[in-house]
Amino acid sequence: MACSNVGSPTYCKSSTVLSLSLSNLFSFQFEESPLTVIETSEEAFSLISVELNFIYEVLYTKVVVVHSRVGYVFRFLSFSAVLVALLLFNSFEKRIKLHHIDVGITYMLLLGAIGLDTIAFFKLIFSDWTVISLKEKKKKSWIYGIFERYLKLKRPSCFTSSPYCLDWARRIFFRRWSESVSSFNLIDYCLKERPKLNKVIDCGDTVWLKVIDTFGLRDFRDKMKYVSSKPLDKKLWEFIFEELKKKSKVANDPETAKRICSARGYWVLQDIPWNSDSTTLMPYVSDVDYDQSLLLWHIATEICYNNDNAKGRKDDNIKFSKTLSDYMLYLLVMQPTMMSSIAGIGQIRFRDTCAEAKRFFSRSELKQREEQSEACKRIHEVNTDVRPVAVKGDRSKSVLFDASILAKELDNKFKGKKWELMSAVWVELLSYAANHCRANTHAQLLSKGGELVTFVWLSMAHFGIGEQFQISKGHARAELIVGK
Template identity: 60%
Template sequence: MVYIIPRKFKKFYDTWNVQTFILFSLSLQTILILCAPSRKRTGNVIVIWLIWSAYLLADWAANFAVGLISNRQDDPSGKAGVPEDRYDILAFWAPFLLLHLGGPDTITAFALEDNALWLRHFVGLATQVAAAFIVFGQSLPVNKLWVPTVLLFIAGTIKYGERTRALYLANLNKFRDSMLKPPDPGPNYAKLMEEYASKKEAKLPTHIEMIGEPNKESKAELFAEEVTKLEDAVEAVGHAYRFFNIFKGLIVDLIFSFRERHDSRLFFQKINSEGAFEVIAVELNFIYEVLYTKVVVVHSILGFVVRFISWSVVVAALLTFYSIDKKGFHKIDVRITYTLLFGAIGLDTIALFMLIFSDWTVASVKKYMDISFIRHIANYYLSFKTINWPPQAHQQSPQTPESINCLEWVRRILFRRWSEYLYTLDFIEYSLKERPKTTSLNVCDYLWCVLICVIETFGLKDFYDRMRYVSKKPCTKELWKFIFEQLKEKSKLADDPETAKRICAARGDWILQDSNWNSDSTNLMSYVVDVDYDQSLMLWHIATELCDTMDDNKNSQPVNNPDGSREISKTLSDYMLYLLVMQPTMMSAVAGIGQIRFRDSCAEAKKFFSGRDLKGGGPKETSKTQEQTQEPMEARKAQEQARKTPEHKEACRRLLDINTDVPPVAVKGDRSKSVLFDACILAKELRKLPNRWELMSQVWVELLSYAAGHCRANTHAAQLSKGGELITFVWLLMAHLGIGEQFQINEGHARAKLIVGK
């Protein structure tokens, strides 16, 4: 008989399958506890996919191993390769798998949807405990390892129960219910009006006088005066924890009172941009850990007690196993058991250190932070989590991988709270690389075309585009400061609900209506008011790219670029296109038919570029000798523009050379949703303004804040587990500055007083 699987491999599998899978399960737990926090620090698809794979395999491996152990016990003749004296140790391994099913503290849910499956995990808790108990019961009454087995049953049940409870508490429905206040019927209106009517019937002069809530601003103003500047990282964590407890309801679309708005608004209007960024970064980290880890379950008095019990019984099981006579057990099985015991203790110890050195601990023991020694240690540790802003353009050249020291790499891998990068997509570059080639094709070109067809057939085109066309830029201090200052100035105007809603709904028109721009930008208003949001974004993105490229031409008119407005505009432009095309879930509330517009615009651009020779005509790139003689700011610009090929520059020039006296819709109709040549008209209008970059940068901040304010809150929360996004920081900053629709900022409960007499 011919066997598909060789007999020796089958015999090896039958003998060692349990040992292999239980060690595999332990390895997956180690990978998860060490690597799961990395997903909040990177948007790399491969890293996130590896963590996702380990997350899924961890439960599967533990369940499968329990089944293998049970199958071994159903074979008392030993045909499965298990001598009867090894059944005791197999039964001892079953509760280890309960520990593994409980999972590490660093990840309970991979996505928000996993929290909704808490009931399934609860049923799994009951069935797995029952399965492990049956395995243990079959080894009785002669099991000489029954004492350490029972101890591990206690630890395993606790661990699995912690995970189930963490999923239950992080479920968005339960999360919302936990923050709802008791029903509030308000003052007794009926009783007051009865008294008012009776007085009127008695012909007594009566009126109602409304008395507002006293001192509604005094505490907030006093607090704001005390925090004009954050002293250190410990203080930032304290404020972030306070605002987290107030604003965590944003995740489930709760509303807030005027007191909470006033307090937050005053605080963020007083501090500088760096302090605001640090507070928001810590606050978002709190949100991430509440939704995706065991922190809520563990970080409490009951949680500490239960965790201590769990750790103690595992240590007790180790000591008990060490003291038992192991005669009759296979040496390899004994070594595997020690590996499992020390692995369980080691994982719990790592989790304990992560718990101690966390933002939660710093916020919880705030009263001890007045001790200088403790505060110094806490600040030193928190300094590793604080963002190291890239060097400013006027100070030195941008960071390169070679210029980053070892300590900075350690910080980025182990400590940072989010990815600290923006992902960008350039429409012109994408269209140029995707256009069909007009020259003769060689063998490699044909193979490449076949590969693209295969990729599209299997639905991997989006993944391929992300890997090839999406680049990333560090989030710079200048960019964040500009966004912060723009939103803070608008916040000062948002004193009433109507104004706050108007500012939140603005997507370029607020800036264009400003007195500083109104006279110069009349022709631009239609590109933000008379078009959909996705259309406006595409128009301004292509126009920004055309202006940016053509402004490098030596023959172009000089243009004002205050505070790096040009670099800010280009970065936000590419970032917003990335969100529209590559992150459709984040833009789903405002995207409209953005995907269709992008595809149609790309098709028209590829058609336009494929029929023209774009090899020449671009300005020569700056040589290294010339670059060294330039000022640092100019050198940085030269480095940025060196990435644009002569073909790219020529393509932009050819687009602007097209006669656009007649609007494209009058010639082509409206079947195609391409905005390519409409964007060329916009670019020509912008190029007439000497201060265009200052205007464009402010328009892009409005486009960004509009998308941030209209993105669903749970989508912001979901993105925290994928490296985070700048748009989420903007969303939370807008809420703290009182810009949005989450506030009931009219008067709260007023006290009505019935006045009888004149």
């Protein structure tokens, strides 16, 4: 397989796979969905990377002008003008008495301009647009071979096994998106934000937070302190891809496709492999709002993760669940604009849950060495025979101890199948978010390096299970409607 689908037969078979209608800002037309042809997750990932790169360049750069004849002419004139200015200055500066500092600064500016133009020229040549132009020619030239080798450098790092130093250089100069997954953990956040035992330190922290709030920097501070990121794992993407592919195979009619799009856990729970006990989990996905469900499953995942880690369990599904759990909470809390259409009162629920968790942790004596696992153990051990809502009433939107009940259900009734089920539920929660977030918010994230949720969104569109993509019977085409 070529390292990028830009020049691959599958991509070129659908050379109009992606067309952007700028009059509608963000309108896709898929003439022939290539993911119905592509079998491997790597090919799909490479293809979507290229498509998102095209979208980014059209929306955020001058690529439409640069790749036109007028653009070529103006770029040549611009470079020529700077080069002539450099030659003229070089010939006259010795005749005219100028201060050596002024001469140095002028040379620096002119050479810098030439350097920037040269870099822009090479980026223009070695671009996906150029590869497509070469591919459209009937005969392959030796130039195309050079481009194919260059495209290997743009291959996603999760599918490469190059030495660390080469991979590091490739990430800086050749990657198409951030290639990372952010994470934010509620338990970790609450443990570090809870009141300190030392009253002086606690008072100082309170004053500092009030100062930060005055300048509106609380979110920035939380992002810098509590959000981390790690490279996207190849196995995680393969798992997500296979889950979406499996759903696409049963979406044979619009009604089924619509049900898959609106599922946020119940499709997984009603699947054949699970026993009848899965119905006990339905209230945690279908009888609650999306933001409430996400918080419930996040805390339950963290409790189960720390309990099983203490027992030394190793399983890919554990890693998948943990990564997606922290990533989805990051989207809910740190990307509120993107999640605004589905988050509901997610921010209020998060704050109330954090407040209850901080109070609970402050009353508990936790071991410093294993604080997080100890905290999860304490939550898990809380007596929940009486439903939390009967104790606290409706005023608090906290889901802390409801999540404890969910964790106990998972531990007691699913055991060996627990992590397989949880990882599948998390993919469904991710798919729901990807499918119901507005198209323009996906576009905005491209300017910040891109997000995994956007890859999932475009994958669903290719598979024909995207709610925002309407299929016309007269043409094999799916069109994204911006307003939805």
